[in-house]
Amino acid sequence: MTTNVPVIDSHAAAPQAGRKNFLNCSQGFWSWAGTLDHKRIGIMYLVGVSIALLAGGLFALLVRLHLWKPEGVLFGNVEYNQIFTLHGAFMVFLFVIPAIPGSLGNIVLPLMLGAKDVALPRLNLLSFYLWVTGAVLATLAIVLGGFDTGWTFYAPYSLYTDQAVVTIGLAVFVLGFSSIFTGLNFIVTTHKLRAPGMTWFRMPLFVWAIYATSILQVLATPVLGITVLLVAFERLYHIGIFDPRLGGDPVLFEHFFWFYSHPAVYIMVLPAFGIISELVSVHSRKPLFGYKLIAFSSLAIAIISFLVWGHHMFTSGQSTYAMFAFSFLTFFVAIPTAIKEFSWVATVWKGSIALNSPMLYTLAFLVIFAIGGLTGVILGALNVDIHLHDTYFVVAHFHYVMMGSIALAFFAGLHHWWPKIFGVIYDETLAKIACGIIFVGFNATFIPQFIMGSRGMPRRYATYVPEYEPFHQASTVGAMVLGGGVALMVFYLVASLFQRKTAMQNQWGGVTLDWLSPTPPPLENFDEPPTVTTEVYDYSTLDYKTMQTPVA
Amino acid sequence: MFHLPIQDPASATQTPAPPPVVDAYGQLTKRASTFGHVDDLFYFTYAVCIFFFVLIVAVLLFSVVKYRRRTWDQPAASNTTHNTPLEVVWTVIPLIIVMIMFAWGYMGARDMTIAPIEASRNTIKATAKQWNWTFSYPNDPAQSYNEVWVEVGRPVQFLLESTDVLHAFYLPSMRVKRDVIPGRYQTVWFEPTEVGEYHLFCAEYCGKDHSQMYAKVHVVSAAEYGARPWDKWDDSTPEAAAKSGASLYSQICASCHSVNGSAGVGPTWKGLFVKNADGSIVGRQREVIEGGVRKTITIDNDYIVESIRKPDAKKVAEEPYVRNAMTAFPDLDDRKINGLIEYMKSLADSK
Amino acid sequence: MSHDGHHSVVIPAPGPEFVPHTVAHHFDTPVQEFQAAKLGFWLFLATEILLFGGLFAAYFYFHEAYPETFRVGGHQLDWRLGALNTSVLLLSSWTMAMGVRSAQTSQKQKTLLFCGLTVLGAVIFMVIKFFEYQAKNEHGLVVFSELFAPYDAATGSIPWFKDYHGVMAGLPHGHLFFAIYLTMTAIHGLHVVIGAGLILWIMKGAAKGRFHAGYFLPVDLVGLYWHLVDLIWIFLFPLLYLVP
């Protein structure tokens, strides 16, 4: 598609040895900690969110191990409640929300647009440090005795419990602003820093997805900010708007919370959709099927997601009229989502499918997201949701979306852009094995949860009635396998940085601007500012030589 | 073993209800209420999901096998970028299907939300507090704890109230769930169709012992229901009352108050009363704070009744009890409180 | 940081009392830089609107639930002070608009003057606010010294609210109006203070001659922020002082 003549020329010539790129152009702690370069900030995010993922994963394994026996194995009830809260809070606020926009989005989005950097680099660095501040505060909350409210902070329990709720509330507030500033930056970048010729419908779908995500981040997150502040104020000086003893309404808290947290589900999942759109196209070497429909469906999901938050509250005592409206609107989210899944499958059809590790992760995503999305439809029906609400069925459903889909898409994107970012390639055999282990482990963990959930096992239980024991044990075994797979993945990815097995200039044969810049990119991304002259995903322009030219 | 609060004042231990039978399709537990539309819509949606899932996976598998890249520079077999009729079809057909699901689901939920008049006339009140359930029967002084009886084939409504935080009243076998919200009444109704014992879970996270906030639902025949099986309180003699009080203690008091003198969330019950040489049992003196004023009182029946029904009126002037708040039991009836007092007195030591 | 493809754009100063502005390296033109920053700032203002929006939603929710509490509570506030503060903020908004205009037309002294007047407006606003809070403190409606004291579950009374048997006697949850009043005005007041700080920072730059017809972006953005503070007060004033 996009032809950047000078760049293509530079590929044709023999690569110069020892070319300066963003990784080796300067050294030292402050060259990273004080950097304004979007790629370095992205890598710092990558390290941060990976640590959060491993911490959250560790909490998850503790939860699963504890539930091996009906009476619980490892902890007392209070400790168990703290551990599952930590798992939720770390995974949601420190990993899933910032993971893809913060790391891959930061690195790839300006490259895809042909920009030198994001529009507001200082704000970008501030976002990262706000994330760090949030992470420190969250850790501080653990040190101060932990918190046991669940990641949802439902009032009035969060107002009464004798734990570090104010500290974690502050952490969430700060993380919220980190997320807002990231989104704000990407919106401005997309509007103002597109390369000449990069029209809206020549933008790669990853950019569209991040753009839609950013709208949600900017418009929804402030309401979470004020909600956690109000919870903190309630605890500090008893406003009384959430506390029923003082005339407040706990259901109002749920409205405020889900006004953010439902769109937040799409803040999490839309970037994953974007990654999958890219990868399906590149690794099938075929233009994405229904490009415009996918682009618009991202925006549609973003808008509709503001109208459906009440479906988290079908049993909460909101009025039947509100339930009617929210359920009706909820089903409309299914349509753009279904369009995306069908379009990806149609893209694979008659493609040239490379079964390399990024594509394997992508295929795993397509299968798992199909389950995650379809079970969401089951939960959208009002009467069925009354039975399934707050059971392990819901737990399994959102793990299929959050963990199975988002984390797998994140892994897929990581494998895809790893050679682009670092100029090195990981052990492909190990990668395929790890992908298989993760896929099997994941399904083994959560399919039993679907079954016990539909039989009535409530969530957030430290102990349970004995009839659910076989399902919990199967789930625990699956979680161990899943944990092993992720550990293997971390191992070979880190090892590849030391082995330094050189990647190709254009490892997978991509034709978007991110693959037409030098690998790894120089400080301002392109040797010459690119100009776009062709349509997006036009594989007839692919220069096969670049797939064979090792990076300098 | 799995720990449950003890349900039956007559026996020291209680097991949860037996595992429910699985229904014919093997996914849900067997339904024991009239809400068949939940199962019907669940399996309809399930079938639709399986259809689409198989379709997606089949196309993916077929493509991966057939169109696998055999040489590294192999181009795609087709470069189609869109197909408008196909895109319209896969937009419209799912739309129609989900609208059917919506209408079906809403009608079902309406049925579950609005109780018929027979159910309203047969209303049991369920009071949720951290972490137990209290059930009050219409025009009946006796209450039951963590155990409730309903009549088979007769619609019943539960009026739900919470005295502290959010809870949820969840009966998987009946397919009903409703959050219990402090400061406000909620209702839920169903018509049990099968005699048996069923689980009642708290499904909204409510703190420490959320997972142990369990109650057993007995669906019994009309004859059995008429015998008021929930009224098992034996206070025919002071000893019997103390014994009943002891088992009630283990259900709703033991998590905070010890009887052996050890410190807990609340003060121990050991030594509230002392036995004089002549065998008479009298209350001790105790330092309390009432309305911010520190005073010394003698423990007596009135003090204990007040401490149970309005625990914050007089707070024990001692750390940490002066800070800790006790859940109030305003609905606990006089016979039950007498049983508890008899039990406290039975703990009295000789001077 | 320089690079072979890199060219720095410099906007010259319109006169000797001004300094030129160098466009950030990743922008091609000054227009691009200006528009990017401005779009970013508008997005930020949108988040501020939604942040306050949560508070307004809570206000309407409880106004609906306890109308009498809000009616009587509103009468405890002095509408004269509220109206005075509204006028002060409107005037300061005008001086800020004039300040931005002076920067756009390269009038350094006028920029400094109008920004200074705006800060003065902020100070007057906060002083009036202080007296208002003090009155609430004296009447036992919001007792600041006991704001963070623990809640007394036994009596169900809130330590900072002493008026259960005064003007608010018999009304459901009489503290609620004052809690919402305090929260909304305090968060708004915080914005006033931040805004005043930003304007002082602008005045420092203006004194050095950084802002002129070629480059007045920071003045423009801080101006927008100040108008937003005014905007929120325009709604707070009738809701708290008049309507109840």
Added chain:
Amino acid sequence: MSAHDHHAPGDLQMGHHHVSSAKLFFNVLMALLVLTVVTVAASRVDFGAANMLIAMGIASVKAALVIAYFMHVKWDTAINKIVFLSSFLFLSLLFIFTLADHATRRWDNDLHTMRTPVDKQWVYRQHEHAGDH
């Protein structure tokens, strides 16, 4: 918002900006002060349920003046207008759904209280809950 912004002629200004006249700003200020007097005056008269509507209507006019003139939105780019105004749109979603739930809950309650004679049935509900007022 077009991709061709970069091709703006290489002038060394920040592009073309509308500089409003001082007279316009002064007139807007006067209008705002007059409206403040009007809203105070209107609040002295009781219009019943319309009180809130009138006050919010006047406040909206004042807000519109500040946004359009002081904040220069009238002369701003389309995207900036969309961004700022969409925040009010999405805010209205929060208001509408939350308040609608609250308002329609009463209809549900009517339905239930009609069918559920709450207080008659439990003879043992003698004591008020602690903390109730």
